[in-house]
Amino acid sequence: MEPMGSIYIKPSSLSVKDLPWQIYWDKEKCTLCGRCTSVCPVRAIEMGVFRKRTVNVDVNDRSAASNVHTIYYGIKQQTEVARACIGCAMCDLVCPNRAIYPLRSDEMDKLRFHIDQGGEPRKRGGRRNSPGTLLDQIKFTRISMLTDPALDAGRHEFELRTLLGRVLSPEEMVSHMEEHGWSLPVREIYPLIIGSMSFGALSPTMWEGLQMGIAYLNEELGMPVRMVSGEGGVPPRLLRSRFLKYMILQIASGYFGWDEILHAIPEMKEDPCAIEIKYGQGAKPGDGGLLMWYKVNKLISAIRGVPVGVSLPSPPTHQTQYSIEESVAKMIQSMYMAWGFRVPVYPKISATKTTLAVLNNLSRNSFAAGLAVDGEDGGTGAAYDVSLNATGHPIASNIRDAFLTLTRIGKQNELPLIAAGGVGKSGNPASNAAALIMLGAGAVQVGKIVMQASAGCLGSEGDRCNICNVGLCPKGITSQDPRIYRRLNPEHVAERLVDMFVSFDTELKKIVAPLGRSTSLPIGMSDALGIADANAAERLNISYVC
Amino acid sequence: MCRLFAVTSDVPLSPMEAVGALNVMKEGHDGSGVGLFMTGLGGELERYKELPILSGIVTLQGLEKVDQYMSERGFTPLYQIPFERSASLPSFTPKREMYLVRVYHTPKDREWDMLTEKERQDRYIEIRLALRELGLRDQSIIVYAFWPDTVMIKEIGDPVEVARYLGLDREGLSARITLAQGRQNTNYSITLYACHPFFVQGYATMTNGENTAFVPIREFLSSRRFPGYVGYESDSEVFAHILHYVHKWLGLNLETYKHVITPLKDESLGVHPDGEELRRLKHVMRPLIIDGPNCVIGCLPDHALLMVQDSKKLRPGICGGRPGRFVFSSEMCGLEYMIPDRDKTRDIQPMGTDMVTVGEDRKEMRLWSQWDRYTLSRAA
Numbered sequence: 001m002e003p004m005g006s007i008y009i010k011p012s013s014l015s016v017k018d019l020p021w022q023i024y025w026d027k028e029k030c031t032l033c034g035r036c037t038s039v040c041p042v043r044a045i046e047m048g049v050f051r052k053r054t055v056n057v058d059v060n061d062r063s064a065a066s067n068v069h070t071i072y073y074g075i076k077q078q079t080e081v082a083r084a085c086i087g088c089a090m091c092d093l094v095c096p097n098r099a100i101y102p103l104r105s106d107e108m109d110k111l112r113f114h115i116d117q118g119g120e121p122r123k124r125g126g127r128r129n130s131p132g133t134l135l136d137q138i139k140f141t142r143i144s145m146l147t148d149p150a151l152d153a154g155r156h157e158f159e160l161r162t163l164l165g166r167v168l169s170p171e172e173m174v175s176h177m178e179e180h181g182w183s184l185p186v187r188e189i190y191p192l193i194i195g196s197m198s199f200g201a202l203s204p205t206m207w208e209g210l211q212m213g214i215a216y217l218n219e220e221l222g223m224p225v226r227m228v229s230g231e232g233g234v235p236p237r238l239l240r241s242r243f244l245k246y247m248i249l250q251i252a253s254g255y256f257g258w259d260e261i262l263h264a265i266p267e268m269k270e271d272p273c274a275i276e277i278k279y280g281q282g283a284k285p286g287d288g289g290l291l292m293w294y295k296v297n298k299l300i301s302a303i304r305g306v307p308v309g310v311s312l313p314s315p316p317t318h319q320t321q322y323s324i325e326e327s328v329a330k331m332i333q334s335m336y337m338a339w340g341f342r343v344p345v346y347p348k349i350s351a352t353k354t355t356l357a358v359l360n361n362l363s364r365n366s367f368a369a370g371l372a373v374d375g376e377d378g379g380t381g382a383a384y385d386v387s388l389n390a391t392g393h394p395i396a397s398n399i400r401d402a403f404l405t406l407t408r409i410g411k412q413n414e415l416p417l418i419a420a421g422g423v424g425k426s427g428n429p430a431s432n433a434a435a436l437i438m439l440g441a442g443a444v445q446v447g448k449i450v451m452q453a454s455a456g457c458l459g460s461e462g463d464r465c466n467i468c469n470v471g472l473c474p475k476g477i478t479s480q481d482p483r484i485y486r487r488l489n490p491e492h493v494a495e496r497l498v499d500m501f502v503s504f505d506t507e508l509k510k511i512v513a514p515l516g517r518s519t520s521l522p523i524g525m526s527d528a529l530g531i532a533d534a535n536a537a538e539r540l541n542i543s544y545v546c
Numbered sequence: 547m548c549r550l551f552a553v554t555s556d557v558p559l560s561p562m563e564a565v566g567a568l569n570v571m572k573e574g575h576d577g578s579g580v581g582l583f584m585t586g587l588g589g590e591l592e593r594y595k596e597l598p599i600l601s602g603i604v605t606l607q608g609l610e611k612v613d614q615y616m617s618e619r620g621f622t623p624l625y626q627i628p629f630e631r632s633a634s635l636p637s638f639t640p641k642r643e644m645y646l647v648r649v650y651h652t653p654k655d656r657e658w659d660m661l662t663e664k665e666r667q668d669r670y671i672e673i674r675l676a677l678r679e680l681g682l683r684d685q686s687i688i689v690y691a692f693w694p695d696t697v698m699i700k701e702i703g704d705p706v707e708v709a710r711y712l713g714l715d716r717e718g719l720s721a722r723i724t725l726a727q728g729r730q731n732t733n734y735s736i737t738l739y740a741c742h743p744f745f746v747q748g749y750a751t752m753t754n755g756e757n758t759a760f761v762p763i764r765e766f767l768s769s770r771r772f773p774g775y776v777g778y779e780s781d782s783e784v785f786a787h788i789l790h791y792v793h794k795w796l797g798l799n800l801e802t803y804k805h806v807i808t809p810l811k812d813e814s815l816g817v818h819p820d821g822e823e824l825r826r827l828k829h830v831m832r833p834l835i836i837d838g839p840n841c842v843i844g845c846l847p848d849h850a851l852l853m854v855q856d857s858k859k860l861r862p863g864i865c866g867g868r869p870g871r872f873v874f875s876s877e878m879c880g881l882e883y884m885i886p887d888r889d890k891t892r893d894i895q896p897m898g899t900d901m902v903t904v905g906e907d908r909k910e911m912r913l914w915s916q917w918d919r920y921t922l923s924r925a926a
Contacts, residue, residue: 148756148839149860156858159811163829173830174796177922186829188812410769412762413833516758519808519857520835524762 012117014079018110020463021085021102023077029099032073036091036100041472041484044085045100048076075100081114087464090474104462115385122385123292125468125478127283127448129389131461133377133422134396134536138435141530141545144516153506153513160508161224162191162443162521164274165344165369167414184336184367185344187273190217190225191521192433192504195374195420195445196250196278196348198232199257200291200300200312201381201468203485206455206477209493211238213454214246216498225501226273228445231289231314233257233303239264244272250348251335252278253288254314256304262338271343274369275335279317279328280350282378282395282421284387288314292382294471295480332367344369351375351393351421359402363411370416372445373398377422379448379459381478382469395421396439400540403440403524412524416442424449425461429500430507438525439540451477454496455488548742548754549575549728550863552843552874553884554851554904558588558720561699565709567873567880568728577704578638579729579736582714583743583750584697586722586849586906591697594625594649598670601691601698602677603738605643608686612646612677619673620653627697627719629712636707645712647697667747671774688738691745697721700741723845727752740779744786747774748847751789754876755839755861757781766833767791785842788834793846799923800852801914804901806831807842808857810916820920827922843874849906859898865911866893872904872911 016022023045037045050072057065077085085102092101115122144150165186168176176183194214199207210227217223231252238244239261249272251258280286291300291312301308320327328347335345346369349358355373362368375395380388399419406412419441423432425448433444451457455477458465468478476488512518515528522528530545531537537544549571551564561582568580591599598621604612616623626648635641652658652666661669674692681687690698697719701708705728709715727742742752757763760781767775767787772795775787785807792803809828815821828835838856841863845851853863853874865874866881868888875881881893892911896902899916 144756144758148758151858157811161812163832167832168826168830170791170796170830173826173922174798183826407765407769410766410771412766412769413830516756516839517837519811519837520759520832522759522762523833524765525759527761 012114020109021087025075026099029097035094039090041474124466126459126466127379135432142528151513153509191443194227195447196228196230198230200232205488209490212494213497245270248274250276275345277347282374283380284383285350290382346370348372351398372418375421400439418443420445434511453500549876552725556870562715564724564726568705570883575728575730580705581700581727581741583725584721588720589718602689605686621650625649633710636703639703744783749790751786751844753782759837807836857898865902
């Protein structure tokens with residue numbers, strides 16, 4: 001395009017209107033304090049100097065007309081692709097006068113066509129940009145009425161723990177009884193597990209806050225909440241502390257942090273809760289973990305055993321794996337062996353049409369302690385936008401198929417299923433989790449909602465913020481920059497985490513009590529479920545209600 | 547809520563006795579049906595003690611199918627109770643073509659003689675299920691039991707009226723153990739297969755209340771590959787099947803049954819002297835945990851009676867009697883009706899962790915608690 005006056009317009013030159021978010025700034029209210037410009041994580045706004053011309057015309061004497069040129073200072077929104085506003089609204093949060101906030105564009109932005117500068121597709125954090133989940137539509141429709149009394153969620157005693165570990169079949173139990181056989185470890189844990197968010201993906205303050213919250217939940221409230229480490233190792237002091245028993249250590253294809261973990265084994269005071277072998281992640285199935293170079297500082301590099309300042313993409317699969325039949329079995333056994341068969345080991349995969357094939361193999365592997373399946377609505381710290389938005393499988397039908405398959409072969413209690421991906425996406429973690437449990441999951445993992453509820457994560461499926469990958473998290477949740485993560489007080493995170501779990505627990509009771517259930521987690525109680533979508537009802541083998 | 551009544555007696559009793567007890571508990575059931583299970587038979591059936599008895603309802607067409615099938619399997623009819631139906635048809639009771647309580651002679655061939663006791667028992671259930679299947683579509687055959695020393699009668703209608711209609715007061719029809727249920731209907735159309743008591747290979751149970759954990763339990767039992775774990779027209783059928791599964795299929799002691807359906811709470815296991823063993827059992831049997839509200843009365847093949855409650859103890863149930871005769875009843879008035887001259891201070895109302903049993907010797911009631919010492923072991 002030809003230059004238009006002094007402004008050269010390139011194909012990727014965008015107007016404010018072309019961006020997904022427009023900054024509203026009120027000159028009258030603004031005190032020019034500069035807090036908004038300094039807090040903005042992507043430098044989308046700058047202090048600007050604006051030239052203004054005022055024409056003064058006297059209605060009685062035209063000859064007296066004059067031009068007055070003045071300047072004023074204000075906030076200017078940047079339109080470069082790299083500096084497009086992400087809608088985090090931190091400017092609003094810090095503004096003393098409510099003079100500035102981002103507004104969502106009234107039409108589809110043009111930024112999306114230019115975000116691949118240099119031929120590099122967009123990468124981001126967060127989850128699939130699609131609000132809501134089918135889980136929100138599932139209702140609990142089998143309410144105990146008179147023929148059997150509904151229970152009192154506030155007064156009855158509830159046992160909502162679940163099992164993690166390879167459980168014997170009753171027939172095996174009898175032969176063990178006679179042969180004095182030994183059995184694999186089984187953990188009794190809370191059915192809501194904090195899913196894998198690594199040290200590295202999360203900031204040190206966020207991890208510390210979660211650890212404190214978990215310790216409080218376990219030791220003060222008696223709720224056996226567990227957290228998966230993610231693939232990023234574990235701080236050495238935690239490995240050698242009694243709090244390790246609340247952790248599920250994850251080993252993934254990059255093996256990051258495992259040198260440190262293995263070396264710490266002789267010094268461990270407690271066994272970890274379990275080992276999760278990650279083969280896939282719902283947010284980006286078939287793709288490995290990714291920690292971008294921005295976040296690989298000295299601390300992270302030390303824990304993970306890698307150089308500073310390099311991106312850490314894990315391979316899509318374990319390099320030693322070429323077939324599930326043999327090498328997955330070997331890996332499961334190796335991990336058992338590392339802790340003397342005292343720690344359950346289970347794989348995690350992303351939801352896929354091939355889940356049942358994996359399950360089939362695991363059901364015949366007598367060591368597999370469970371199977372975690374992560375659906376397409378799961379979150380991530382960093383992934384290609386296309387993976388997030390276009391690949392993956394919903395969790396509901398996948399976990400249902402898996403459970404019904406186990407039921408057919410009679411192993412529904414032996415091999416616990418853990419469901420993840422979108423639980424609490426719309427702020428309904430208890431009903432989402434209960435729906436998955438009644439579809440057949442033994443436990444549920446959550447990640448994103450933990451960041452949202454306990455640390456104030458701003459990300460959304462409306463593509464708000466979602467810059468976890470570059471370490472600029474405005475709340476300090478996913479940043480490795482001390483100037484940013486010191487914004488997050490670990491004690492406040494711990495407090496909010498406890499709030500979240502305690503309220504989840506109350507809500508879960510409010511769901512199971514009317515169903516007349518209190519003495520065991522209603523795994524597979526599909527007769528309690530209904531949905532006003534005939535196709536979904538048929539697919540999930542639950543009632544259609546309207 | 548249904549009303550349950552079970553009696554075990556040294557002297558065989560007419561089923562009318564149990565029906566009479568249901569009648570005094572009438573406030574608790576709507577007279578929509580009655581189910582009877584009798585074993586330890588007296589009277590005319592006592593001499594055929596070792597031979598299987600087919601209990602059910604058939605149409606004439608169904609009877610032909612039964613005759614043909616049974617003769618193909620080598621079973622020959624030996625004796626049957628004539629139901630004369632002298633009284634008028636009770637209101638709500640459908641007119642049936644034929645009630646069947648018929649003793650069969652087992653095949654007189656070498657193959658049958660060579661079978662072990664267990665194999666014979668498996669044949670009996672195979673035949674019952676085949677007959678059930680034959681008559682399922684056109685409702686021509688409804689079969690409740692095909693088992694030695696076992697009579698089952700189920701019908702829609704008021705228990706007393708049905709019993710009179712069927713002439714159950716006939717001399718010669720009596721049993722040492724009778725389980726009777728007066729039905730409180732919760733379905734609009736009543737399937738006889740949904741009527742208690744339920745029976746599988748010598749194990750019978752009846753229950754009141756709903757089983758909120760029914761679906762996962764049903765799925766677990768169905769996946770055990772025992773052909774008898776079918777039906778489930780009623781959510782209560784699983785109680786009989788769990789009892790059979792634990793006591794016969796797995797061959798475990800009776801105490802295990804109670805620990806399976808209502809395991810102690812996790813924190814209780816922490817202080818129980820055998821907590822670790824019970825915890826392992828709880829893990830393995832997790833899909834069979836019932837959540838109530840239920841009172842279960844059952845009868846074992848060795849003619850022991852049992853009563854257990856759900857762990858929240860949400861249903862009534864009382865056990866009492868004297869040596870030679872004991873009653874397990876939903877309500878005290880049922881017990882009072884049958885055994886007024888007992889030591890009432892020895893009545894037991896079992897709570898959430900209790901199990902009451904009376905053995906075939908009928909000498910005493912045994913109260914066992916889940917808090918007692920426990921070892922996972924084979925059934926005696």
